Amino acid sequence: MLIDQTTPVTVARLTCLARTLVIEWTDGGRSEFHYVWLRDNAREAHHANGQRTIYTATLPPRLKARRAQQLENGLIEIVWANDSQVSTFAPAWLRGHDYQNATWPTWRDQHKLWGGIFKQAIPELPYTAVTTDPNALRLWLAMIKDYGFAILRGVPLKSGAVAEVVELFGFVRETNFGRYFDVKNSVTPTKLTYTNLTVDPCTSNAYRNPAPTLQLFHCLSSSLEGGESVVVDGFMVADTLRRQALEKFILLSTIPIRFHYSDEQTSLTHETPVIRLNSRHEIEAIYFSNHAASPFYLESTQMEAYYEAYITFGQMLASPQFQFCFRLEPGDLSITDNRRVLSGRTAFSGVGQRHLQCCFAERDSLDSKLAVLSRY
Secondary structure: OOOOOOOOOOEEEEEEOOOEEEEEEOOOOEEEEEHHHHHHOOHHHEOOOOOEOOOHHHOOOOOOEEEEEEOOOOOEEEEEOOOOOEEEEOHHHHHHOOOOOOOOOOHHHHOOOOOOOOOOOOOEEEHHHHHHOHHHHHHHHHHHHHHOEEEEEOOOOOOOHHHHHHOOOOOEOOEOOEOOEEEOOOOOOOOHHHOOOOEEEEOOOOOOOOOOOEEEEEEEEEOOEEOOEEEEEHHHHHHHHHHHOHHHHHHHHHOEEEEEEEOOOOEEEEEEEOEEEOOOOOEEEEOOOHHHEOOOOOOHHHHHHHHHHHHHHHHHHOOOOOEEEEOOOOOOEEEEEOOOEEEEEOOEEOOOOEEEEEEEEOHHHHHHHHHHHOOO
């Protein structure tokens, strides 16, 4: 991460090179900043609200500094040779944004991978705590960010409470299923979720672009035999596949397949690789929904190899080594990062009821709320 901007720093020497400003610090550190970056991030280039007010494309070409000096008030002043404009910077701000010496968090630093057994305690908190104590809410949101999964206990047994939980940190992502919707048996089910059959771990709504990034289930009643919830850390499984069978990982992360859903009012299609990577080739999202996958349309030379990779990944997702199973009792609510954690359930039968309410939300709102709560 970037250096703490609040750390007291003192400038020992400033040197203007052809394309960069070099700052030597009294603690022995050395920072080097490109002129174009300095001009683009200067104080006068930003509004009081922090947003940039200049259009970067209008910066003078091949910027050069006429001189740089530290003022009596401690600020570093740069006079530009191109147009005689003046920019000032706080030394602590520059030290805190030293991109040359920054240590960026790794993929593993940002995700606490888990398998069928949590090394630490199950990420859970009581509803009364997160609704009355900002520190408890911050802790619960941090659990979701770290593990992609968490539970609330003791959520009120009323319709719509699942949406009220979302409002603790953000906004409901409304879909064609509504603001929130009931999950229970249906005589004419339009989704596998509305039956009593096994639902294998999957990405919810993989046929949407973009798919919802958070999914919540609130249990209102559960008196049937079976119906245990199943969650799998897709990042853990994909990471294991990459280490054990790289050629299969490459196929699943480079070749897109199509997912679809349709009913009388809806027709949705999304094409994406099962394992999606970011620009640093880190795992960014998992899209695996076997019941919603369309027939594969691949090159003939790829078909058998792709099926081998797809089946291997599916078998890993179904392995007890990676699955965490638990029962949602009335008042329990589970939340999962739908980009990372795959959700499913076991089949259920017998006399009784099983009634859940589900809704969707987005991770950006959760991240924002967590960041705000972490300021204090």
